[in-house]
Structures are given as C-alpha cells and as structure tokens.
Amino acid sequence: xxxxxxxxxxxxxxxxxxxxxxxxxxxxxxxxxxxxxxxxxxxxxxxxxxxxxxxxxxxxxxxxxxxxxxxxxxxxxxxxxxxxxxxxxxxxxxxxxxxxxxxxxxxxxxxxxxxxxxxxxxxxxxxxxxxxxxxxxxxxxxxxxxxxxxxxxxxxxxxxxxxxxxxxxxxxxxxxxxxxxxxxxxxxxxxxxxxxxxxxxxxxxxxxxxxxxxxxxxxxxxxxxxxxxxxxxxxxxxxxxx
Numbered sequence: 001x002x003x004x005x006x007x008x009x010x011x012x013x014x015x016x017x018x019x020x021x022x023x024x025x026x027x028x029x030x031x032x033x034x035x036x037x038x039x040x041x042x043x044x045x046x047x048x049x050x051x052x053x054x055x056x057x058x059x060x061x062x063x064x065x066x067x068x069x070x071x072x073x074x075x076x077x078x079x080x081x082x083x084x085x086x087x088x089x090x091x092x093x094x095x096x097x098x099x100x101x102x103x104x105x106x107x108x109x110x111x112x113x114x115x116x117x118x119x120x121x122x123x124x125x126x127x128x129x130x131x132x133x134x135x136x137x138x139x140x141x142x143x144x145x146x147x148x149x150x151x152x153x154x155x156x157x158x159x160x161x162x163x164x165x166x167x168x169x170x171x172x173x174x175x176x177x178x179x180x181x182x183x184x185x186x187x188x189x190x191x192x193x194x195x196x197x198x199x200x201x202x203x204x205x206x207x208x209x210x211x212x213x214x215x216x217x218x219x220x221x222x223x224x225x226x227x228x229x230x231x232x233x234x235x236x237x238x239x240x241x242x
Contacts, residue, residue, distance in 0.1 A: 039091075039094065039095055040091075041095075041222055042087075042088040042091035042092050042095070042100075042104075043088070043092065043097075043100055043218075043219070043222045044219040044220070044222040044223045045084065045085075045087075045088040045091075045219075046084075046085050046088030046089065046092070046100065046103075046104040046219075047215050047216070047218050047219030047222065048215075048216065048219045049080045049081055049084040049085040049088060049104075049108075050081060050085055050104075050107055050215050051212045051213075051215035051216040051219060052076065052080055052081070052212075053073065053076040053077055053080055053081030053085075053111055054081075054181070054184075054208050054211060054212040054215065055208075055209060055212035056072070056073045056076050057070055057073040057076075057077075057205075057208065058184075058204070058205040058206070058207075058208030058209045058211075058212060059205065059209070060072065060073060060205070061188075061201050061202065061204050061205025061208065062202050062205035062206055062209070063202060063205075070118075071118050074115045074118050074119065076111075077111040077112065077114055077115040078111075078112065078115050081107075081108065081111035082108050082109075082111045082112045082115065083108075085104050085105075085107060085108040085111070086104070086105060086108035086109075088104045089101050089102070089103070089104030089105035089106075089108060090105070092104060093105075099163075099166055099167070099170075102163075103163050106159055106163075110156050110159075113152065113156075114152075117149065117152070120133060125145070135148065145192075146192045146193055146195055147192070147193065149189075149192040150188075150189040150190070150192035150193045151189075153185045153186075153188045153189035153192065154185070154189045156185055157182060157185040157186060157189065160178065160181060160182050160185060161182060163178055164178050164179060164182055168238065169238050169239055169240065170237075170238060170239075171235035171236050171237050171238055171239075172235065172236030172237075172238065173214060173217055173218050173221065173234075173235045173236055174218055174235070175238070176214045177211055177214035177215045177217075177218055180207055180210050180211035180214055181208075181211040181215075183207050183211075184204055184207045184208040184211055187200055187201075187203050187204035187207060188201075188204045191203075191204055217233065218235070220233060221233040221235055
C-alpha cells in the first residue's frame with residue numbers, strides 16, 4: 001500500500017500492535033486476551049511476614065503456654081520471616097521503593113541469622129554429628145553465648161535505628177512499629193547479658209507483641225485501598241504538606 005493509498009484508507013487498523021515495552025504483541029498465541037496490569041503492592045506481604053514471626057517469638061518469650069525453648073520459631077524465621085520477607089523486599093526493589101526494599105531485605109536476614117544460632121548444623125548451639133557447638137556446655141565458648149547473642153541484637157539495633165531515622169516523615173503507624181521493635185531488640189540484648197533476670201525476657205516479649213500488632217496494622221492498611229475496601233485505615237501521615 002502506497003502512502004497516498006494509506007491516507008485515503010478508511011478500513012480497520014491493520015498495523016501491528018506493540019506492548020508497553022516496545023515488543024510486538026502476539027495476541028494470537030494466547031487463549032485469553034493480554035492485559036497490561038500494574039505491579040502488585042508487596043508491602044503487606046512483607047509486613048505480615050515480619051509481624052507473624054515476631055509474634056510467635058514474643059509469645060514464647062512471655063512464657064505463653066509455659067514454653068521455655070523458643071526453637072519452634074525457627075520454622076517461621078526461615079520460611080515466613082526469612083524467605084517470604086526477602087521476596088517482598090526484592091519486589092519492592094523492582095517497584096522503586098528503596099526504603100521498604102532495604103528494610104524487608106535486612107529484617108529477613110535478621111531472622112535467618114537468629115535461626116542459624118539455634119540450628120545445630122551451624123555449630124553455634126546444640127550438638128551436630130556428635131560435635132558440640134561453640135556455645136554449648138562442652139564447646140570452646142561455653143561462657144560466651146549470652147555476650148555473643150546480646151551483641152547480635154545490639155548490632156541489629158544499630159541497623160534498625162537507621163530505619164527509624166529514615167521513617168521520620170512516613171507515618172505514626174510505621175514509626176510506632178519500628179520504635180517498638182527497637183525497644184524489643186534492646187530488651188533482648190539486655191536479657192542475654194542478664195539471664196538471671198527473667199523479667200527482661202518477658203518484657204522483650206511484651207513489647208515484641210506490641211510491635212507485632214503495629215506491623216499487622218500497617219500491613220492491613222496496605223490492603224485496604226479505595227479499590228478493594230469500603231474504608232481506609234488511618235496511618236497518621238507525617239509527610240509535610242506542600
């Protein structure tokens with residue numbers, strides 16, 4: 001068809017369609033029509049993963065059902081708090097949200113690190129293949145478990161404080177979550193350094209439950225959008241009005 005003929009052509013558009021990425025749309029290859037959807041919000045997934053893992057550990061720490069060994073939370077720390085939260089962090093990177101991407105990825109590694117302390121394979125606690133871990137009664141650092149664990153939580157506290165400063169202009173809900181988690185880390189560290197004081201560990205569990213509730217609230221607020229809900233949850237925005 002010549003240019004003159006194309007100008008006078010009034011039939012249907014026979015030009016090839018292109019996707020948003022510039023590729024030729026091959027609609028004939030699919031049984032269903034192609035829809036260009038926006039990327040889903042991964043923040044609720046990351047928040048719920050963090051909240052559920054922290055809740056279980058905190059319930060153990062307050063002595064719920066008289067549980068004294070927190071190793072049951074290792075499964076949550078590896079899967080939900082670790083893998084799932086890491087996935088949410090990578091999705092946030094793809095969405096261009098640097099804060100939540102860094103936060104979710106970092107906290108996922110926190111849970112993995114905590115889980116490694118309690119898994120005998122890594123040689124820190126317990127006995128693996130007949131060999132005592134470094135921090136067991138027969139290990140080389142038998143008396144260092146409290147100090148080492150306390151420093152572990154303090155180091156993560158320094159990272160969490162960075163997130164606290166970065167969230168100053170976010171919302172009251174987000175800041176309440178992160179600050180309460182900061183306090184939880186402080187109490188966990190001090191309970192490791194003072195194992196004879198059981199009230200410190202229970203206090204860490206209590207504040208951890210509060211932090212978990214705040215995290216659940218933030219995640220729920222992310223699910224309640226104008227398109228999917230009849231109401232919105234207030235977050236207490238701290239952003240400066242233009």
